[in-house]
Amino acid sequence: MKVGMIGCGVISRQYLESVETLPDVQLVAVADLDRARAETAAEGREGVRVLSVDELIADDEVDTVLNLTIPAAHAEVDLRAIAASKNVYSEKPFAVTTEEGAQVLAAAQEAGVLVGSAPDTVLGTGTQTARAVIDDGLIGTPIAAMATMVTPGHERWHPQPDFYYVPGGGPLLDMGPYYIHALVTLLGPVQAVVGAASRLRTERTIGSGPREGETIPVSTDTHVTGVLVHESGVLSTLVMSFDAVATSAHPIEIHGTGGTLAVPDPNRFDGDVQLYALGGDGWQTLPVTGGYEETGRGIGLQDMAVRGADLRASGELGQHVLEVMNGVLEAAHGGGRVEITSTVERPAAVPLTPSAVQV
Structure with missing residues (x-):
């Protein structure tokens, strides 16, 4: 290619x-x-x-x-x-x-x-190991999920942050794809959403680079909460913020009848997957069992080159996630429950694979 x-x-x-x-x-x-x-x-x-x-x-x-x-x-x-x-x-x-x-x-x-x-981060060992755990039944039947991303804003480090604060940006459309692509990979497609959102500031101050100190306008929501109703019946709660400072929550937690799974940052390819089993003694770090090892952004291109129309990081998946995100924003601004018209198959699982080698 x-x-x-x-x-x-x-x-x-x-x-x-x-x-x-x-x-x-x-x-x-x-x-x-x-x-x-x-x-x-x-x-x-x-x-x-x-x-x-x-x-x-x-x-x-x-x-x-x-x-x-x-x-x-x-x-x-x-x-x-x-x-x-x-x-x-x-x-x-x-x-x-x-x-x-x-x-x-x-x-x-x-x-x-x-x-x-993109994102093709979901093809790495973090999300794919978590998927293998779910598919193997180690948490029982999935019931609910929590996905949390909190940061005080990208203008603190990005020298040209304007696009983060206009439609198409904000915490949901900027960071939400990592989390929702992971949720769909783990739990399947979404059939409906509800949401709420806020925008506390009308401008932001650039914190680095040649424009440091310059203020830029904000024309999109900067704190968004949504509930995603998966076709499987699982309910995922989403919190995406460019306003809050920090969180102690795992990036994604999947709750099942037999345990809770902590999924690492979906903006990364790797990270520890932890399980708290029903009747267990606390969090246990699980061995890596799936995904491309030691890879980086662009592995989705390799996947496309080899698998063709069966590529995992597909446009259909990107479009489904886009509709979910825009549905949350529609619901947040008076739409109530919004039905999602598209659906998508869970992408094929990635077996544990040395970097950039397709099996």
């Missing part, structure tokens, strides 16, 4: 660190509206050309576009790449609106190309 990367901002560094380890993926071109950033990304990488966005989309060597633009541009760039008969793999969220995401999937189906969506 010959990949052209559009968008050379902060997240691109993590993709660039791992792409050379992927045996079936080759980075051949990069583009950014700021050409200097693209040149920095290509520096020292043999065979990687610096192109304009238009040139990269039209380039015959590129068969897959890795879309690392800001969320507001995800659907537009995807649609342009699909129109050029290229596969696309988009950073999260899949799009800003559910309607945009549906347009991307429809265009891809008509063009006969593949669509993938």
Whole structure:
């Protein structure tokens, strides 16, 4: 798979660190509206050309576009790449609106190309070991889940944080994909949601970089709580905040009739999975039993290259999660219970696999 990367901002560094380890993926071109950033990304990488966005989309060597633009541009760039008969793999969220995401999937189906969506962190050993524990019945029948992400805000560290505080950002659409992709991977698709949200500040102050001290407006909710009703009957409670300071809660807890499972940070590929069994003596750290070992962002591209239409980090999964998130926001602003119209199969489990090797 010959990949052209559009968008050379902060997240691109993590993709660039791992792409050379992927045996079936080759980075051949990069583009950014700021050409200097693209040149920095290509520096020292043999065979990687610096192109304009238009040139990269039209380039015959590129068969897959890795879309690392800001969320507001995800659907537009995807649609342009699909129109050029290229596969696309988009950073999260899949799009800003559910309607945009549906347009991307429809265009891809008509063009006969593949669509993938981050996050691929769920393919690592943390989430996949937790999935194996659930599938093996070690917590009995799952009843409920809690997913908690609390931070005082990304403007404290990100030099260009504007996009976090407009529609398409906020804690739910920015960080929610990690948690909800994990919840769907662990517990299956969602059929309905309820929600509540708040926005305590109208502006934020940038804390680092050349714009340090500059204030930016806030036009999206910065604390969101939702309840996801899974098709299986499991109820997942979601707390996503750019307002609170800290939490002692596990990132994700799955409660079952036979025990409670602590799932590590879904923004990471690894981490300890812990079980508190019914009648047990406390938390026990479990051995790693699933997932890609020692991998990084971009393993979803490798998965796409090898598995084709059966890719795990699929556009369909990204779209389902996008609809869930937008449903929570709709419910938070007077929609009551919102039914989710899409569904998706749980992605195939990843057996314990050495880094970047498909089995």
